Amino acid sequence: MKITQEDVKHIARLSRLYLSDEETSTFGGQLNSIIEYVEQLNGLDTSSVEPTSHVIPLNNVMRDDTLKPSLPIEEALKNAPDATEKFYRVPKIIE
Amino acid sequence: MSGKYEAVIGLEVHAQMLTDTKIFCGCSTKFGSEPNSQTCPVCIGMPGVLPVLNGKAVEFAIKTGIAMNCKISSYSRFARKNYFYPDLPKGYQISQYELPICEHGHIEIMVDGDVRRIGITRIHMEEDAGKNIHEESGPYSFVDLNRAGVPLMEIVSEPDIRSPKEAAEYMKKLRTILKDLDVCDGNMEQGSLRCDANVSVRHVGQKEFGTRAELKNINSFRFVEKAIEYEIKRQIKVLEDGGKVIQETRLWDSAAGVTISMRSKEEAHDYRYFPEPDLVPITVEQKWIDEIKASQPEFSDERRERFVSEYGLPQYNADQLAIDRSTSVLFEEAVKAGGTPKDVANLIIGELTRLLNEDSKTFDECPLRPKQLADMLRLIENGTISGKIAKTVFEEMYKTGKDADTVVKEKGLVQISDEGAIEKAVDEALAKNRNEVERYKAGDEKLMGFFVGQVMKATKGKANPQMVNELLKKKLG
Numbered sequence: 203m204k205i206t207q208e209d210v211k212h213i214a215r216l217s218r219l220y221l222s223d224e225e226t227s228t229f230g231g232q233l234n235s236i237i238e239y240v241e242q243l244n245g246l247d248t249s250s251v252e253p254t255s256h257v258i259p260l261n262n263v264m265r266d267d268t269l270k271p272s273l274p275i276e277e278a279l280k281n282a283p284d285a286t287e288k289f290y291r292v293p294k295i296i297e
Numbered sequence: 298m299s300g301k302y303e304a305v306i307g308l309e310v311h312a313q314m315l316t317d318t319k320i321f322c323g324c325s326t327k328f329g330s331e332p333n334s335q336t337c338p339v340c341i342g343m344p345g346v347l348p349v350l351n352g353k354a355v356e357f358a359i360k361t362g363i364a365m366n367c368k369i370s371s372y373s374r375f376a377r378k379n380y381f382y383p384d385l386p387k388g389y390q391i392s393q394y395e396l397p398i399c400e401h402g403h404i405e406i407m408v409d410g411d412v413r414r415i416g417i418t419r420i421h422m423e424e425d426a427g428k429n430i431h432e433e434s435g436p437y438s439f440v441d442l443n444r445a446g447v448p449l450m451e452i453v454s455e456p457d458i459r460s461p462k463e464a465a466e467y468m469k470k471l472r473t474i475l476k477d478l479d480v481c482d483g484n485m486e487q488g489s490l491r492c493d494a495n496v497s498v499r500h501v502g503q504k505e506f507g508t509r510a511e512l513k514n515i516n517s518f519r520f521v522e523k524a525i526e527y528e529i530k531r532q533i534k535v536l537e538d539g540g541k542v543i544q545e546t547r548l549w550d551s552a553a554g555v556t557i558s559m560r561s562k563e564e565a566h567d568y569r570y571f572p573e574p575d576l577v578p579i580t581v582e583q584k585w586i587d588e589i590k591a592s593q594p595e596f597s598d599e600r601r602e603r604f605v606s607e608y609g610l611p612q613y614n615a616d617q618l619a620i621d622r623s624t625s626v627l628f629e630e631a632v633k634a635g636g637t638p639k640d641v642a643n644l645i646i647g648e649l650t651r652l653l654n655e656d657s658k659t660f661d662e663c664p665l666r667p668k669q670l671a672d673m674l675r676l677i678e679n680g681t682i683s684g685k686i687a688k689t690v691f692e693e694m695y696k697t698g699k700d701a702d703t704v705v706k707e708k709g710l711v712q713i714s715d716e717g718a719i720e721k722a723v724d725e726a727l728a729k730n731r732n733e734v735e736r737y738k739a740g741d742e743k744l745m746g747f748f749v750g751q752v753m754k755a756t757k758g759k760a761n762p763q764m765v766n767e768l769l770k771k772k773l774g
């Protein structure tokens with residue numbers, strides 16, 4: 203798998219990062235070398251290994267359906283980049 | 298539908314579970330509260346928090362799986378579904394992907410007298426997203442995260458459905474089961490039950506499926522049938538015109554009665570699913586399944602049969618009552634309060650259903666208690682009011698919530714069974730309509746109805762109809 207300049211621009215856009223052409227090319231190179239390194243794992247035969255999702259042998263951690271207090275509205279909205287008194291405010295979503 | 302084509306339909310239904318708290322935190326799931334008043338660091342996606350699964354949600358999903366003849370997975374887990382949208386604070390939805398809690402089930406529906414079996418591919422648990430509110434004009438949208446984290450079941454059917462009517466029947470049956478189980482309130486208008494439909498058409502006899510469109514925004518029971526019907530016609534027309542159906546998402550526009558293509562997404566969807574590392578797997582032992590099985594309620598199919606055998610109702614009436622749990626409870630309670638099963642059934646299916654429909658209400662919101670129904674029927678039985686007047690009485694009861702007795706007294710609607718009074722009204726009616734009397738005597742017997750009507754009009758509908766009939770026959774001899 204090879205990361206193209208287009209991929210870097212796409213990922214940057216999703217992450218709301220603004221990269222210059224020079225940065226795009228630098229990070230593209232770095233991302234490619236990371237992927238090449240990780241790709242060594244593809245050389246291993248894992249056909250007889252059960253896929254791991256958790257390393258701790260633990261199942262069924264559940265809680266009761268009991269109410270707990272929620273955050274006050276001001277508190278919940280405090281970290282938002284933009285908000286009204288009651289809502290998070292975001293650029294208009296075009297459906 | 299044109300005879301050459303057949304439709305292939307699969308439904309994906311999202312059902313909000315009736316738990317008190319969200320699926321991964323203790324915030325309330327109550328509908329209609331102040332925006333953003335039911336959130337906490339877990340459901341608004343603050344870093345470093347740990348979701349903990351609500352055991353009730355798992356129980357509800359298993360309950361539903363059993364009711365829909367599914368295999369309950371002994372090992373199941375959650376996955377992250379990654380996408381960006383303002384109503385999804387974490388940037389991923391915790392859902393189930395390759396190991397859902399229930400698989401390989403089916404339910405049976407009745408369509409035009411035939412039993413059809415519709416396969417259930419899977420039922421999985423996931424969290425709901427928040428709600429976006431859009432300004433008509435202006436550069437902003439607003440986000441309410443009260444719904445973010447409310448537990449959902451996604452119930453996916455096999456592409457076994459062949460007509461819009463079957464789709465509607467399937468949805469109805471699903472709602473009935475969910476309500477019987479008390480795991481979802483089944484309210485499509487409020488969004489606690491949502492339906493997406495995958496629709497394609499193919500030539501009759503063709504094995505492969507045609508290209509499908511996914512219909513979204515079907516937010517009422519009436520629209521399930523309409524939206525699919527429209528989409529089938531649209532696709533057939535595309536094919537007949539020599540075109541190709543494109544795989545796309547289409548929105549149902551209920552005002553215009555059409556489906557509209559959603560702007561094609563800028564990015565192809567790759568949800569990059571991976572196992573949710575913050576939640577440990579779920580194992581379900583047979584013992585748990587057996588316990589839940591033992592506590593399952595009576596389902597509509599069993600209830601329908603019981604209504605026929607226990608109360609002697611005709612199959613058709615039993616169907617209409619049994620399909621909804623609230624309706625069934627109302628019926629049985631009213632019978633217990635002294636109503637004759639057949640009369641109670643007719644009253645519920647007829648007048649009460651009509652009044653509720655006019656009011657856009659469901660049986661859950663019925664303003665009358667079972668005993669009030671039984672008491673009104675008793676007044677007809679003992680001759681206090683006529684069947685005709687009963688309609689007026691019942692409407693008034695529905696409007697005011699008052700008992701039948703009170704309405705009859707207040708409005709002076711007691712039936713006139715005094716022979717003298719009725720005879721007077723009959724004599725007057727005959728005296729006023731001499732021409733008709735002559736014609737009747739000359740053999741035009743249809744006029745009997747006219748005379749009865751005249752007497753009823755004169756007594757404001759209060760005369761005992763049987764006595765009116767007898768007296769008229771006697772006098773017209």
